[in-house]
Amino acid sequence: MSRNQRPNMRIAIVGAGIMGRTLAWQLLNRREPVALTLFDQDPIHTGRAAAYTAAGMLSPYSELESTELAVFHMGLASLQRWPDVIASLRQSNPSALDFFNRGTMVVAHQQDQVDFQRFTTQLTSKLPHCMSDDMGLHVQSLNQSQVNKLAPELATRFAHALYLPREAWVDNHQVMAVLGEYLLKAGVDWQPNSLVNHIENASLALMPPGAAVYLSSAKQTFDYVIDCRGLGAKQDLSTLDAQSLRGVRGEVITVHAPQVKLQHAVRLMHPRYKLYIAPRSHQHFVIGASQIESEDNGPVTVRSALELLSAAYSIDAGFAEGQIINMSANCRPAYSDNLPKITCDQRVMHINGLFRHGYLLAPILAQQACERVFNPDFASPFTQLIQEVRC
Incomplete structure (x- = not known):
């Protein structure tokens, strides 16, 4: 030297x-x-x-309704960096990494429209004012005809949806x-x-x-x-x-469902939880929602499994014939x-x-x-x- x-x-x-x-x-x-x-x-x-x-969700808009604006801003900055991370990793292994950037569809059944409206109001009111002039780039309210054009697999069950086009996800x-x-x-x-x-x-x-x-x-x-x-x-x-x-328990289920054609990430409003479905390659889907104040790392509970799977079925009946590939639970670190x-x-x-x-x-x-x-x-x-x- x-x-x-x-x-x-x-x-x-x-x-x-x-x-x-x-x-x-x-x-x-x-x-x-x-x-x-x-x-x-x-x-x-x-x-x-x-x-x-984890489902590998890169969803700052979806999270804004229930988190701090600081996390939203950091999430946007991080979302812009992920393509560079993916490109760098693909240089050494071009075919081994998927990046799904198709956006998120937020939906609710008729009995949960109050929760849907609350989510929409919270999201749009917390968005920075600088985004209001180009709101369509960030948040789009879709009627049934528009849902049918963008995601026909959802239109048979949902008369309207909120589309968040800039959200993405990765295979964890x-x-x-x-x-x-x-x-x-x-x-x-x-x-x-x-x-x-x-x-x-x-x-x-x-x-x-x-x-x-x-x-x-x-x-x-x-x-x-x-x-x-x-x-x-x-x-x-x-x-x-x-x-x-502290630890906050989360539970996810991975399903192989060849009959399900979902291409977008989906968030389902519900009075007790917000279910998400993240599509993966080859008709695999990650289903999750639970957020439990517990440091228990034990297996997925029967209650969580029933709730997650029944909610997924309510979005697309094709999940009924799917095969459960994996159920897992873990604790995520969080401050107060x-x-x-x-x-x-x-x-x-x-x-x-x-x-x-x-x-x-x-x-x-x-x-x-x-x-x-x-x-x-x-x-x-x-x-x-x-x-x-x-x-």
Whole structure:
């Protein structure tokens, strides 16, 4: 190494869920060279991360009705970044990754029209004023004739719908797999089956300063450590954040239904839940809705299965002949306000609380985190989501 050549910054990422993998991709695609280590308690190709129990929805408009405007703005910024992520990953594996950008159809049965109108009013009233002049680019109210033209498979059961043309979704299992392949090919030092017990800043006497990752059998030090463990970071975060991290249970069912021809993502209004259906390739569909205040990671309950499947059947009778491929449940990390946070403490950074917005927000949070690593004076445009202890 020449005298003027700086060594690569040694960065460790702890946690290989969607946030950890997207962050690793972002670090590898910056100008600054890094030596990247990735720790995860699971094997490389499978795991218990919440990212494996998801529909991969990129739906900032749908979520706006029940979430903060800040999440909407971050979601829009992240949605614009996803095509770049997909294009980058397809360079190494062109055929292994789908990107569905057909938009979302929001519908309701006749008895639930009050909920549909409430959703529509909340969504349109919370949209930024700058979008009002081009509302049709963001939200379209469709009568039955228009529904029949755009999504004829829905027109027989729904007299009108709300169409959100800019929403998209990805296949979560594909994304996790292809990101994993990409990181391995890029030479990331991936240490699977490694349970991290603790992360802390290294001794202040060290020059240059750094941070340490404590495993059951050893300690490894780095220039910077970024914690993406989700609920696994609960103990370390308890000393930094007054808001406690909690788990919110979600349940999804994957069905192979050759008779169902849905091409758009569908959201069904209901007094107790908002069911969504995300089409996948080869007539597979992911059905989900449940949001339960529980950290129980047990199997899908009978009640949830009955509700999800009966609601899907009420949208399209073709689901009756479908085959259940998988039922899964998991807990997503969330703070009390359901907003994500980047928490900085010297050479340790925590990214957590993505709630049900993991796939939606991961690219923009990764970009924000990288900016803070390489530029401590970076001013985020999303300051209300950034809790800084000290960077």
